[in-house]
Amino acid sequence: MRCLEGHFQASRTPGKRDGDWHTTLRKLRHDAEMVTWLEKEGLAKTEVKKLFRGIYHAARPKHSETPDKVFEVSFAEQTDDRTLWQQANNKAVFIDPSGQEVPTRTLRAKGAALKGLEESFASSGRLVAVKVLTERALRLLRRFLQASTFYFYPRSGHHLLALLEDGLASPLLAQIVDGLRNALPATLGAHTLTGIRAWKADNSPLGKGSVATRPELAESSVDSAVKVLLWVVSGTALNGSATTALELRRRDEEGSGSQAVANIKYAANRAVIWGQELEAVWTGPGWESGFLQRGIHLLFTFGWSDAACAALALLAFLVILSAAVSAVTALDQEAEGDCLPDDCGANCSLSLLQRRQRQSVSHDGTLRGQRFKLLKRFNLSQDPKEEWDVIAIPDANLTQSCANYVDDNSTVFSRGKDLVLRVASACADGKCLNSGRIMSKEAFKFGVFSFTVKVPKCNWLWPALWLLPGNTHGEGEYGGWPCSGEIDVLETVHDESNGAFNVVSGFGSTADFASSCASTNSTSCSCTTGYCTSSTMSCGPDGCSTADKYFVEDVDCPKVLHEHHHGHHHEEIHPSWKEHTFVLSWQDGELVTWVDPTLSIDEAGDLVSITPKPDGNISARKHQTRDPLSGLPLPNNGVAAPSWKAYRRSTTPKWQAVEPFMSSCFDEATSAAPFDQAFKLVLNIAIGGYGGAACHWGDESCSTACGGAVGSEMVVSDISVWQRTPTTTAATATTTTTITTMPM
Structure with a gap:
């Protein structure tokens, strides 16, 4: 993808490299016809049309007998016409x-x-x-x-x-x-x-x-x-x-x-x-x-072909024999694996075009070679109900957390320029906590999504930044949850220093890991028999590990609370991470999440690259050597997770396993289903309900063991959405040419 894109940008985009002064009469005729048609369509400047038509008619008498002979177009001096020819000839004008x-x-x-x-x-x-x-x-x-x-x-x-x-x-x-x-x-x-x-x-x-x-x-x-x-x-x-x-x-x-x-x-x-x-x-x-x-x-x-494979095998042998392996390796590293020819045999690697579309993010977590226009920046200082639906629903039938999502201006509101979600109070019976949950009114399909937010921690909180199709129940094009999909940009619980990046969908029961399905008779995905559901795609036959985790920030809830009480503070304490930016790139067949990456914005305001920050460091909490959800050991005895994670359909078996169900039930489903439909943004604060939590819905533990969550806030300072722009670069000259228009 990047090799093709880089070659294209460097070679053919107007303004890149010096002009190509050579052409043939046959090509010039085609280009003159094309820019004439584009000008009629409103897609090219009149100056471009006049220039190509004028040069064609000037060259025709001399080259009509040899229309395929290459000749050079020269200009006496640095004129507007010369500048325009530099921008347009042999360039991707449109x-x-x-x-x-x-x-x-x-x-x-x-x-x-x-x-x-x-x-x-x-x-x-x-x-x-x-x-x-x-x-x-x-x-x-x-x-x-x-x-x-x-x-x-x-x-x-x-x-x-x-x-x-x-x-x-x-x-x-x-x-x-x-x-x-x-x-x-x-x-x-x-x-x-x-x-x-x-x-x-x-x-x-x-x-x-x-x-x-x-x-x-x-x-x-x-x-x-x-x-x-x-x-x-x-x-x-x-x-x-x-x-x-x-x-x-x-x-x-x-x-x-x-x-x-x-x-x-x-x-x-x-x-x-x-x-x-x-x-x-x-x-x-x-x-x-x-x-x-x-x-x-x-x-x-x-x-x-068989002959080509034999020739390539011979060539590879000669390359190795001549001790040129190091040069090839250097080229491979420079191009990050995308520029070398594909291998022959049963395990042929993806071609350049397939890599271009399927893997836009490199192996080091960098996204570049693409351009994203700012599609929407949410106005977080206004009434949230202008751009968000404030959800009022008990979590009893969702995740069994203590959260009772209400719409009474106490759990979702604006404060200055920020959007705030809050655990506002305990329910009257003490068996739930009133909290905030919102879903964007607008849905988006593909793009880059960034959330800058202070995330509350400790007190058995379970805050999340995520995307759902359809409505708050996740009922979308392919049925009820989880068949229509779910994208969790960030989930974190209690005292975890990591965030979890989950990709959720139903999957077929014929998969090797079908035994981990939640139900073998799912009613939400009942188009075909024997279909079952899954949660996180990072979980396989051996259960969940830290495969979906990325490091955010250390937090030590017991230490914070101990220092608070011994310092004779009497106000409530509500720990949180510092403000961080969580970024999701959702493209066809690929989803990637970063924490605090570097976003490069050009002069036009376009997002042109995302570079991950260095991976997380050794956790300061030496006692935490096991994942609090799965109980499995953390890698390297407590080394925090990387700062970015990726899911690609080509390497995610549970995503691939969805396809038989999709293709048999939905004519319009693509191989990327269910992540080929528009999704809405969701933010919420749940409390408890997950495995190992101290409280759950309908129990007094909500106001006792987890009562310290009341007053906790998620404070959001920015939510922005970028979408990939078409590769469209019309040659635009502000100067006027003096070429006279001639009929063809």
Whole structure:
């Protein structure tokens, strides 16, 4: 992800690197048409359109006979036109936001409907799938490929080529890849994605009368195990018959000529898939005139062919033999593991695009190479009910804590610029404590969420910062809790120095750890039989450990209370952590939480990186060597947990185990379900109720053993939400050019 993003930002974003002064007439014609269309759409400046059209018409007389010959565009001096050309030529002037979309469902047909096609592929090495994508996915993909300026490379056959590292990589394509692999497990499931390329054809007068208008499909996929060619432009754009547009040929190993085995008709939303024994050759006609009529061939390659694996194995052996391992290791460390080619074999690593979408946070906990716009900063000084629902509900049927959540202005209120949640009083019968709980009126899907807050401690408190879908009961798109999911940014209890980061969902009973389910007959997830529920995803067959913990701050409740009483203080004491900032990054297939990281904000106010603070230190409380919830030993005899934790679907078995239930019950569920729906923010203070606590709901222990919690407060000074911005950088020059507009 970062390698692709870094290469893209450094090479193609306006304002990065010096200008590229070289082009060809064929590429210049395309770029002039494109910025003209973008200008009509309101997506590019008029000055950009005038510049490209003017340069094209100035160059056409000299280069019309050799439209593919590279030439240099020169300017006599440092003019506005020269500056604008530096910003726009061979740059990503516009990347359409549709590429950032992640439809809940991309493929029209389910895996069962494609089983027959997979059987055909197994016997013949090829298959053709019609109407592959849903209408929305097709519309988004077509727009992304037509409207984005990332076709930088003139290729033989009068085409321009776009590569992943120059802006083609996108969440939309990653989602389509996931859909293809899930729908065709026997054909694609064993192979990682190794590349994506997009060719755009020339249908201008420069392309008329061309002998060959073929994209390099065979040459570009010779090393891959399986190829998927997808068409998005309507067949009406062809200027001839679509019947035999693509020919599949059996690859000849001995040089005696390839043999045609199938002719494929062209149609939009059609996928042609073939194996390493075959090659594809475009034999169709050209394309009607008009910018949006330019044909586009989108080619996905999966896995490595047997020959490629053998060649890579030989290369690896030679590298080792030549003692170049250290250089390779240095490169790997510099790129943090994302830049080297994938390995061959059954355990092939994720391709660059898959890493790009699935693992945006590096192994050291740093998030960078992305940009997040501030979407919302909650106004905490106003009446909380403007932006929050104050929840009134007893905790009797939730967690059995002593908290009786009330809405009477005593448990939730603003104080100056802060939002305050308070354990206000004991209930009349002494068997519960009146406390505060709120849920945001607005829901969010993906983004970076930061909470700056003083969290109360001791007195068996259980404060939390978390996210829930739907309503306060967690009843969302996929059913009641826990099937629709829960994200706990921070949970901490009593005298713990750590915070817990939990990811909660139901999961299938066929998992190895199904015996840890709370119920084998869950009514909230009753779409399918034998479905059971789970709590924390960090808990496996051996129970819960410190796997979900991150260090915040030491607190010693007995010591604080002892010093307080011996100092002859008579006022109530309510210990708390100092103010800390808790940050959640929630992206598709990945959730990461930090405590007190460094947030880097650029001049535009965008969040551009998150860097974790150094890991926690040795706990000052030498006596605490066991986790208070599980009773398991703390690592290193009391060493505090790290300052950040991550869950990724690819490495979280309980998250993966949700998929069979989701796919069988919900057509729109993605592989990231249930964390593919909008969630609301929740803050609350519970008291007791957890394992090992001194009090629980409906018992006088609430006001005796836990009565010291009355008066405890959670004080919140900031809650902000950022969301990832589309990679959109329109070239904007404040100066005016003198190029005269000419008709094409």
